[in-house]
Amino acid sequence: MTPVIEGFDRRRVPVAEGVSLHAAVGGSGPPLVLLHGFPQTHLMWRHVAPALAADHTVICPDLRGYGASDKPAAADDTTYAKRTMANDVVALARALGHERFALAGHDRGALVAFRAGLDHPAAVTHLACLDVLPTPDMWDVMHGVTAAVGFHLYLLAQPPGLPEELIAGAPDAFFGHFLDVWSNGQDAIPAAVRAAYLDACRRAVPSIVADYRASAGIDLAHDLADRDGGNRLRMPVTVLQQDWGAALGYDAAALWRAWAPDLRHVSVDWGHFMAEAAPAGVAAELRALLARSSG
Template sequence: MEPRISGFDYRRVEVAEGVRLNVAVGGSGSPIVLLHGFPQTHLMWRHVAADLAADHTVICPDLRGYGASDKPADTDGTAYAKRTMAADVVALARALGHDRFALAGHDRGALVAIRAGLDHPGVVTHLASLDVLPTLDMWEVMHGTTAAVGFHLYLMAQPPGLPEQLIGAAPDAFFGHFLDIWARDPEAIPADVRAAYLRASREAVTSIVADYRASAIIDVEHDRVDQAAGNRLRMPVSVLQQDWGAVLGFDAAALWREWATDLDHTPVTCGHFMAEEAPAEVVKALRFLLTR
């Protein structure tokens, strides 16, 4: 049996024509949506979600293309645009009875959250981003040998065919590589959860690649339009980030200040999977965000 978030109800919710998301819902009170990263599912929020559910309605979906959610074909390059995925999140919350909600995302989920905040400022009341830069900045800061840490970004940005074939030939090795090297505390991801992550990713190679490919093409275009227009995140924004800016040679907080008018930027001492490695710090940051 697949692991679940204890005490949460599970359902499938239609968010677009032919697209249903697998979602875990728990608690009561003001709503907060939690979006997972790569190569994970909604399970990455299991500790944080259980704590927040004491006084919030907590909504934890698998993003389209991930986990047990639907994986539509990307026929025109827009199916996995963060704009499309952000619209999924707004439709999901609305289907569950929430016209406005707080939103937190990690990694890929943070990119969706950022796009939701830019596209739907009247809907997203508070926004939290865990360990990622906005898409446009992510591409612009990577250069030279330090860009080797993002080799997967370049691989999955290639035209359809080769990336899917290479990753599909050894999916557990590929996805497991990131679970291994990005976790400072390997015990934070127990064996049953790791197996669930690998199983879900193995079944979603094509859609995961499409998600990453979108970030190299259409997502960059959308960010450039917003940047040129001066469009910013107007809600309170909290960013939790590993202190990797010094290593890679850029000031992450300064980059974020260009996108958020009300920013709290906090370095966290842990690995990339901070909701699993440092859940108490994440909960503290989210609870503080919700009071702003």
Template structure:
């Protein structure tokens, strides 16, 4: 095992004033951008990216504030809004020569992908969302004792200072708890990859918290405005999720349907880290999406 994606070149691309993203790029053909989740980096895509690179240009960035990408200080609600992070992704793809591209995101990256699909429908040709709900719907369905599963969302929604100090007291225990609790097959994240995730997260505490804080503030405002306007995702959309409905009391396809004109929804038996636990299943879903 290695902490690079074999055959992929590494790029550092300026996407905004003072902000550059690190991206692993491989393959050739139509472009697909793969966005990682929390608490991970682009390495979560190592299996899926290698498969798709046979006939696609595959772009795997570290999101703003994560991994080897820049981590600007939070100087307002927009620094880590999903709107800002989505604009980063579109700028990255254009800088690499791709004005139009398919887009897949997991967890935090899925929220960025969702926003990119709404804000940049002429750039995003196909959209895949993995194991997350749109921010507005997520807050709407979390209530009562079942909301305990999202305790970290409430912690990192607090004003700057306390969350960062609490996490910095033992970052490996904090970030490692999610890698341990959200996975069904621990072997899917081997020791060297786990260490890479923990090291990257340890070095990005303020920006990771700022990303989550935005999801309790400005991102809700953006989703609320889109819902009021009836804005929808015009491209083909595939959603792959665990069956959280029984636990949290919601119908996931019914929550997604108002946001898209063309939805394929799939439930996986894998844990949260689908791309690492069930890469063949996920790649099949992505390849099917790309033919729609």
């Protein structure tokens, strides 16, 4: 049986021409949207979402190109731009009756959430980003052999053709590598969930590559334009991340503070898949964020 988020309804919601998102929705109260990372689906929130649904309407979509959501062919570099994916999220919330909502994202979902916060400050009341850096900062700090942990960023940035062909030749080995290595030996991802992630990724190689490729092109251009133009995150922001800065030689909190004046930055030892390895801690931090005044 395919794993689900217990107690949540599954819905399919049109968000753009020819694109619908699959989402799990549960609870009642102020809306909170949770965005998953790579190589996962909305199932990564299966522990956190029910806890927060006690007093919030929690919406857990599969991002465009992932899971059971639509996977349009990349007609150009805008198809999987984070701006486009952020627009999907805002359209999803509106279709479910929410003009304003809190937003949290992990990994790739955190980059979508970041873009939504910059592009839609009137809609996003609170923002949480888990275990990422903003795209320009990510590329700036990747150097030397220590950065080999991010080898996939460079592979997936290559022009269309080679990355898709290589990954399609051994998708379970490729995606399974990250599920195993990034779990830090923790038993956070049960076999049934791991199988669901691999099955979803196996069906989405071109769109996942296109998502990553955008971060080396159009996403970077959008973020640099905002940074140079002084656009900043206006809402309360919480960032939870592993202390990659100790290994790569940067101050993560300082990098984030340049984007988010109202920032709570927390270094944690919960591993990359923190919502699965330490759901109580993640839920507590999200509750603390939601309690902050949004001005």
